[in-house]
Amino acid sequence: MQQPRHYAYWPREAPKSLTYPATSVWYNLEVSARRYPDKPAFICYDNAITFKALEAEALKLAGFLQKKCGVAKGDRVLLFAQNSFEFVIAYYAILRADAVVVPINPMNLTEELRGYVKDSGAKVAIVAQELWPAAGPLAADGTLQHAIVAAYANHLVNPTDLKVPDAFKLPRQPIAGPNVTLWSDAIAQDLAPGPTTAGPNDLAVMPYTSGTTGKPKGCMHTHATVMSTIVMPFEWFKISSEVIYLGVLPYFHVTGMQNSMNTPILNGCTVVLLPRWDREVAGVLIQRHKVSAWTLIPTMVVDLLASPNAASWDLSTVQRMSGGGAAMPEAVATKLKELCGLSFVEGYGLSETMAPTHINPPDRPKKQCLGIPVFDTTSMVVDPATLEELPQGEVGEIVSAGPQIFLGYWDNPEATKECFFERDGKKFFRTGDLGRMDEEGYFFLVDRLKRMINASGMKVWPAEVESLLYGHPAIQEACVIAAKDTHRGETVKAVVVLKPASRGSVTPEEITEWARGKMAAYKVPRIIEFVESLPKTATGKIQWRVLQEKEQLSS
Structure with missing residues (x-):
């Protein structure tokens, strides 16, 4: 059988295929809390939380979800917060309760939020207090049966010279109402959850995406599909437990969630959180904490390098900048290479694929390129009308099959049927993106079949x-x-x-x-x-x- 042409440029020392863990995503935190109990898991505005403390608080919140909110296996729980200790704790608490995380963009307003609650069937939400004006009406009218309201300031007790957003300085507010509980009160009840029963084939996370109809659709991901793209970067980039990440991409979105939260937790790495993008704070954090890896969108690099202080920051510890979301402008990529000696490593993925289906080889990336198919992933360019594979160089729809592909859209069998087809015993997902493949097997985005x-x-x-x-x-x-x-x-x-x-x-x-x-x-x-x-x-x-x-x- 002929080897795929991109194997010639495969990352050095990386295997061609992986054996994926048959454990839940929660188990990753449990293991790291045993291995590195006193190591900072996350640092936010000069405050730290250790792996041991992270696990302990997640267990208490999971106990409250089960015993006071009635959360059962498979229930969807809304998570409505900015990147924070609370987001991470809540995410893992929901998983420990054998429930499904429904992460929502914190920029959404009440009616948008109502749509997600109704579609997902979520009865419980964990909400940051600055977002309560958007979520509160849903608790008041019974759309939500229970809400836990978190204050970021509870964990940010140490002083800092960094510029802190108002939401993170806001003291705990006396928010109350029927079936509304403050996070601090929920944790204080010190309730232990029941035995964990979630396995690889149970639903774990349901991020929302949208399409030509305009109605958001929940992407059903299991612990197995989520786990696949947690372990992939570990092997692709050869990540050690000593890597220090800068976490700037939003955790409600799969790229930030996987690359800057879940993969570091699996590997026992420390993440320096920057909840709100601020180029001046980012420059200081990279230097202060000796950040070595950073997953981002190109506009952040553009902004950082445009700062009048850029030349004064020591960025020498950064060994990898990677990401996607938009093509990196060639002029910026050149400037990045000159200043930091780094090549930006672009990747490609969707909510339906739980982040990457393609990543550039770190030692041979191409500019403005999606990369090559990652471990155990088969990708083709097909005619959107006939679904027949097109020759190298021709533009068509990018389709992929692999362990990271979602099960389908929540409660939407018609949309699910439309986005899949089978070929050679594999189930291919239609991305809706138009692209081409070059002679070396690298993929390039050309346009979008869907409106976006x-x-x-x-x-x-x-x-x-x-x-x-x-x-x-x-x-x-x-x-x-x-x-x-x-x-x-x-x-x-x-x-x-x-x-x-x-x-x-x-x-x-x-x-x-x-x-x-x-x-x-x-x-x-x-x-x-x-x-x-x-x-x-x-x-x-x-x-x-x-x-x-x-x-x-x-x-």
């Missing part, structure tokens, strides 16, 4: 924004497209037809301001263009592609 805007690595689904815009009393029709943005890569633009009575009296600024109260900030259209009408097909469907192509030609 990539704003600084944050995915914005136009149909979802459109559905919210239609709630504005002056809007008759709306079509959301991507506009080029020098900093964000892409930004959100809405092409709007106003109702006749509102024409001339409603401004773009008014619509933008209204949108800020209805959707997460990264989804808000930065550009509003008023038009008399939108292009439509003979059946009346809005031709978003026509508007998108027009935008690309004008920019």
Whole structure:
């Protein structure tokens, strides 16, 4: 049998295939807490939590979830918080309770949150207190049966000279209500959970993604699919327990969750958390804690290197910068090489694949490239209409099969059926991304089959924004497209037809301001263009592609 062409460029000393642990994700923390009890697992604004303390608090929270909130095996539990000690503790507590983590972007507002709660069937949520204004109404009206409210400041008791966001300085608030419990009170009850029974084939995490319909869909991941991409980076990059990570990507998203939380916990590494991106603080943290690995999005490198203080920071300890979400601009990659002697290692994955299906070989990366298929992963470029494999160099849809592929979309068999097909005994996932493969087996992204805007690595689904815009009393029709943005890569633009009575009296600024109260900030259209009408097909469907192509030609 002919070897895949990319094997010629496989990372040195890495095996071609892995044997994956048949244990739960929780077990990773349990093991590291025994191996490295007093080692800092996470450092946040000069405060540390050890592996032993992390496990101890997660066990108490798991006991409370089971014995006071009625959480049973397989129940979905919402996790609504920024990167913090609390996020990590809550994540592992939910797993220890044999339940399923449903991580939610902390930028979401009440009605967006309501959609996730209803779709997932979650009855319990763990919420950071600064996000309570968004979650509180769901507890008040009974949509949520129980909420645990956390204050970051509980763990941040040591002084720091770093700039700390307001949410992390906010003392514990006296939030109360029916079936509302403060985190500190839940931990104080010191309840032990029952025996853990979750195995590799049980659901573990359900991140949400979206698609052409605009309705978010829950991606069902088991302990086995999650574990596969926890262990992959360990072998790909040959990570030792002495690696120190900078954790800046959001943990609600699979890239941050796996690369900057779960993989370090498996390996007993220390993570220096930076919950809110701040280039000046990032520079200081890298130097202060001798950070050696950093998973990020390219805009962070752009921002860091643009700082007037960049030359004064000692970044020499950083041995690896990797990530994805957007292509690294070649000029920035060149500057990074000059200043730090590093090549940015890009990768590619989706919520449905629990992070990577492709990563560049660390000793032979290509610029603006997705990389090569990782361990036990088969990828092809196929014709989107016929699903037949295309020759090398031709553009088609990227499809992948491997141990990291999700089971399907929660309670959505139709969408699940549409995204899979079988070939040669393997179940391939249709990514919806258009790409090509070069002569050496490296994959490159060309375009997106699905509608999606990539704003600084944050995915914005136009149909979802459109559905919210239609709630504005002056809007008759709306079509959301991507506009080029020098900093964000892409930004959100809405092409709007106003109702006749509102024409001339409603401004773009008014619509933008209204949108800020209805959707997460990264989804808000930065550009509003008023038009008399939108292009439509003979059946009346809005031709978003026509508007998108027009935008690309004008920019």
